[in-house]
Amino acid sequence: MFELDMRSRKPIYEQLVDKMKELIMNEVIKPDEQLPSVRTLATELTINPNTIQKAYRELETQGFIYSIKGKGSFVNPNNQIKDLEKIETVKKELEKLVIEALYLGIPASQLIKLIEELDASKGGGDSDD
Template sequence: MEGGITLQLDKRSRKPLYEQVVYGIKQDIMLGILEVNEKLPSVRELASQLLINPNTISKAYKQLESEGIIMTIRGKGTFVAEQVNTARDERKVQAIKEKLIELVVEANYQQVGEGELLAWIKEAVKSNGGMKNES
């Protein structure tokens, strides 16, 4: 695929397709598969490659653009934006925290211990190229 996008969609997932596209592009950037200023496929190209509606890609691109992850230059295309250190969005941080709490509760009911869960988190961080912001 142009732009080196490696994302895979699970059409049976409960997660909406546009969210899967957003996540996949963010992950490819985090892993260094997509680099700053790299051109992404057009909405139509990516929709055709993934066999989904162009409106789905358009919605994902709009979300990524609103987050400053990608930028569109009229007449030239869509590119990976330079990631500048912006202030944390505390609403999004809270949403992440809530997802983590849900994960902990579910893990507890599946007999997953704290050590195992922490090991999974460390492995997820490692396999995704590490965290950019250590605190």
């Protein structure tokens, strides 16, 4: 499914949360699709099941997945409202970072170039703007 960087300073469960969110947002994992069980994913990634459980709990808290007792975890199809809230939060955080970058002397053109490069590497957005 994906790989985790065991040498990273970022905790494994956070890496797992980020990877799962990316798969959900890019619709690699579809709404209402069942996620691998904690045990299965722990075996596949050779990490502690408690780490998987912690990541799933975090994803559920953030509204990306929901759980059904005895059945497992599934991708939450009701992300539109939460997505709008998340977009606003990200915009505010991005605004703070851009202001800080400009204050530190990074030219706006360099920031724009960085965003365009990131957009191209992630395959995001429409190219006919």
